[in-house]
Amino acid sequence: MKEMNRFKAILPIIGICTLVAGCTPTQQSGADDGLFQNQTENEQAAAESEAEAENSDSSAGGEETAQDSQSEKAEAAEGDNGGAPESTDGQVPESLSKVVAGDGKISLDFYNNNILKNVDYPSDIEELIQLVPADKEYSLSELMAEFNKTFNDENNYFQHGDITGAEYAYLDCGSDGVKELAIRLTGPFVEQEGEATLILKDIEGKAQIVYGFENWSRSFTEINNCGLISGSGSNGASNHGVDMSIIDADGNYRFGYYEEQEYDLDSFAMMREHDEFDASSLDGAICIYTLRLSDYQDEGSDQDWYYSYEVVDKENYEKIDVPNLYTDSEYKKIMDSFKEYSFISMDELEKVKAEKLSSLGVTDEIMNAMGPSFEPVDPAVTGFTSAAVETAPEEKVVKDAEPIVDDGSVQSEIAMVEAKHQEYENLDWEAMPQQEMNITSYEMFELWDNELNSVWSKLTEEVTPEKKEELLKDQREWIKRKEAAVKEAGSEALGGTLQPLLENGTGWSYTRKRVYYLAGVLAETRGESFEVPAEVEESFKDIDQ
Structure with a gap:
């Protein structure tokens, strides 16, 4: 993404190695939910989410990418x-x-x-x-x-x-x-x-x-069909960025905004003047957003920069609602340590972004255009x-899937997700360039990760408190095993083009099997029957549950 290029040029000069990484496809609709989420965050969220947790955030980017492939x-x-x-x-x-x-x-x-x-x-x-x-x-x-x-x-x-x-x-x-x-x-x-x-x-x-x-x-x-450009990338382990711009009807590139999300308060503080503070006793972690409305190559005024923050769970990065967060909270006291910076609410930040895009002529039609x-x-x-x-490559013969009747059961819900998974499996992977394989494998992970969140939310609502605590402990242990497996898989091609494919493949394999396991527990809780199809069970027999 364009905004990341300055880091490639500047950081080597001062002897710092920079990792310019963009791990997820961003949504071209312009929705912000899910732009910064990664695999670890989604899965940990599944382990901790309560009944009222929103499980749709991490799917936005994948759905938009899927829309690209469905464009007429x-x-x-x-x-x-x-x-x-x-x-x-x-x-x-x-x-x-x-x-x-x-x-x-x-x-x-x-x-x-x-x-x-x-x-x-x-x-x-x-x-x-x-x-x-x-x-x-x-x-x-x-x-x-x-x-x-x-x-x-x-x-x-x-x-x-x-x-x-x-x-x-x-x-x-x-x-x-x-x-x-x-x-x-x-x-x-x-x-x-x-x-x-x-x-x-x-x-x-x-x-x-x-x-x-x-x-x-x-x-x-x-870029979407109306010229709206969106990009994403990473400036390090805790810092993620996204930018939006547009090619207008005259062919001019017009910068919209660049936004960074910093999960590590100490990293944010490192390059900024501030009073002493101690955030170790706070229940949640402060995630800071930095928004810039002018291109980094333009000479913008201080008015072009905006700052906000939200509070997230330290383990799973789920957003925590804090009463009076921006007016009278322990978190505000911490952020007041940065006396040269004015922090606005997240709602105000979203309004600033929307107004900037509107000033460039970005209408709802342009914002929501497909790829x-x-x-x-x-x-x-x-x-x-x-x-x-x-x-021409030999055509792959794919049997027509049996129609699935959605009867509201756990079995039918999982069957519909599995049918979508099989659509991915049946793609011509040999003909795909590496970039497309990386993106498609991430979509497969996201498919099962979203379903994991959905099943988990229902399950924790319906089991007894004792069973829920047991499941939480087990889920945390599973996440550790899964993350270790993903890391090990990626290490085989560390820094190479295959690394995302290996990591995504391991991620969806583990998550798919976990979904089937938790779906069985949910079905049993409801008194329903549930079976794992023999061919599905065979496909992940060597994967840790």
Whole structure:
């Protein structure tokens, strides 16, 4: 994500290793619930949640990503569009359709004059485009060839390798009825099997690159059909960030906001002046939010920064409601130690964010737009001749699932989740690039993690206090075993592109089996019958319960 690039440029100078990580897909709808949650937090929340706990927060990001995959495919249109799929909802300029067809040229003029000249800490895609000679225009295949030349130049620090995939989709940035073009490339962007997305707009008859961003296993950015951009990343173990921006109808990148969430009060205090304080006796932990409304490369005033905080459980990070939190509480006394900072309520912080996006013209339609549906660029245009392109993979035969009747029983509830799981299992994993596998495996984890929270909430409402205490103790022990297994799995590819896939796979495997176990306990509590299907039981027989 763009906002993380300054850390890559600054921290090595002072001898600090920085981990720029983006672990979860953010929701493109703009909802904030779940943006900062991670696997450990969700699962620990399951162990501690009470009847009134809200179990939907962690699902928002996954649901939005699922919406991306369900986006309706645009129909192919012949003629002026060069055979490119065109949405009937807007006009596709000829310069863009020609790029897709291989007949058009791409200009870097707009990008060089409006993006690169204002960049102090360029992202990888910005540095890559900086090295492309700007004195000519390029077809898509020619631009890819320039990228490949840079990747494989020993004098550059980029990952070596070639672009292996190219897809495209049409957007309607600013929702003005005139289409823009998104080109998504797979290749050594930041790491092998990374992705870069270029946004092109017709400006005075030329296909101009107006924006670009990259995705890799630890950082995720996406753009929706109306040009709204959301990104997420991590600045360390306790600090997570998200940014929102938009490409408007004129092709201009307009910064919305950047928000950090710091779980460690001492880390927040480390770089700031404050009076002495002692928060060790407090029941909850203080989580601090920092909101910036100006791009870090702009010279914003102090009014561009806002601060807030909330209180969370020290073990499971569940939010704790504290009476008079911002007016008369022990937590406020701690935050008053930071005399140079004014803290507002979380409700006020959310209002500031909403007002900033509204000032950029972000309407409900733009906010809630779905993600684009990408189509492969014709191999004749890209020049790809790999076996994957020349020979269609053998189709996987998948039996139609038996219809599930939702009769309100525990059995039917789990069966519906299992059916969704099988949809993921039946995807063509061999054809997926690494980034997509990482994201999809996280969605699988999230599917079962959400169900774990749901089952746990019902179970703790219905069992006796003695049974609940017994289950809590057991659940805490299970979380420790599961987290150890996830860590061990990830260590096999520590720092590599496979690490998220290995960790997510272990996470959903353990969580899936735990859901079946707790569902059995819930069914028994209700006097219902419950069976684990034989093939399901066989699939996780080697997984710790």
